[in-house]
Amino acid sequence: MSLIEDLQWRHAVKAYDPSKKVSREDIDKIIEAARLAPTSSGLQPFRLIVVEDQQIKNRLSEGALNPDCMRDCSHVLIFAAWDRYTAERIDRMYDLTTDERGLPRGRFASYTDKLKSIYLDQPAEVNFAHTARQTYIALGLALAQAAELRIDTTPAEGFDNAVIDSVLELEKHSLKSVSLMYVGYADQSTDWLASMKKVRVSTQDFVMEF
Numbered sequence: 001m002s003l004i005e006d007l008q009w010r011h012a013v014k015a016y017d018p019s020k021k022v023s024r025e026d027i028d029k030i031i032e033a034a035r036l037a038p039t040s041s042g043l044q045p046f047r048l049i050v051v052e053d054q055q056i057k058n059r060l061s062e063g064a065l066n067p068d069c070m071r072d073c074s075h076v077l078i079f080a081a082w083d084r085y086t087a088e089r090i091d092r093m094y095d096l097t098t099d100e101r102g103l104p105r106g107r108f109a110s111y112t113d114k115l116k117s118i119y120l121d122q123p124a125e126v127n128f129a130h131t132a133r134q135t136y137i138a139l140g141l142a143l144a145q146a147a148e149l150r151i152d153t154t155p156a157e158g159f160d161n162a163v164i165d166s167v168l169e170l171e172k173h174s175l176k177s178v179s180l181m182y183v184g185y186a187d188q189s190t191d192w193l194a195s196m197k198k199v200r201v202s203t204q205d206f207v208m209e210f
């Protein structure tokens with residue numbers, strides 16, 4: 001199967017079968033696809049929260065536009081971004097990078113100084129808008145990996161961030177929720193989108209070539 005076939009296969013599932021669980025091995029592959037996502041300056045300014053616990057899913061469902069999906073899916077992946085950039089966060093990532101590459105710490109200091117001079121002068125909301133954007137690349141890769149495994153998903157922004165952040169105590173970690181991904185197996189009898197044609201603008205309308 002090719003990536004294009006995987007993407008044609010997937011759709012945003014509207015109802016999950018609560019009796020079907022995704023294996024830990026497959027969840028780990030989806031997590032790995034998200035972890036390998038490229039990010040601006042390699043900072044990985046977000047974390048992935050994986051929720052399988054039914055009671056926590058029930059509590060999260062109070063803030064969800066698709067509460068049934070939240071309750072009935074196998075796992076919920078929550079993409080939560082740094083609430084702001086800090087010198088410590090930037091240094092920690094670059095110390096990891098130099099340590100992993102066997103380079104002296106500070107090897108990229110001129111670059112990290114530049115990042116700090118840009119980001120640390122910005123309001124937290126501007127920082128967060130940037131960190132949040134990075135999460136969508138990981139969300140896309142996770143959706144694609146799940147599709148390759150023929151596991152159903154729904155990307156979702158339809159939720160009350162305040163509820164999700166509070167239930168998961170994200171503020172403690174200086175994180176804010178951005179998007180969700182429901183993961184599981186569709187309920188074939190109630191997933192009304194399954195039988196509908198995938199609709200996209202034509203390539204002609206989509207692409208502008210010069």
Ligand SMILES: Cc1cc2nc3c(=O)[nH]c(=O)nc-3n(C[C@H](O)[C@H](O)[C@H](O)COP(=O)(O)O)c2cc1C
Pocket residue numbers: 010011012013014065066154155156157158159179193198199
């Ligand atoms: C960032 C993002 C947020 C979305 N939020 C929701 C959502 O809250 N609830 C929902 O049912 N679908 C949501 N969707 C699914 C889209 O409606 C769906 O992907 C789109 O209509 C295309 O259909 P397809 O994914 O089945 O091809 C979201 C998709 C994306 C990419």
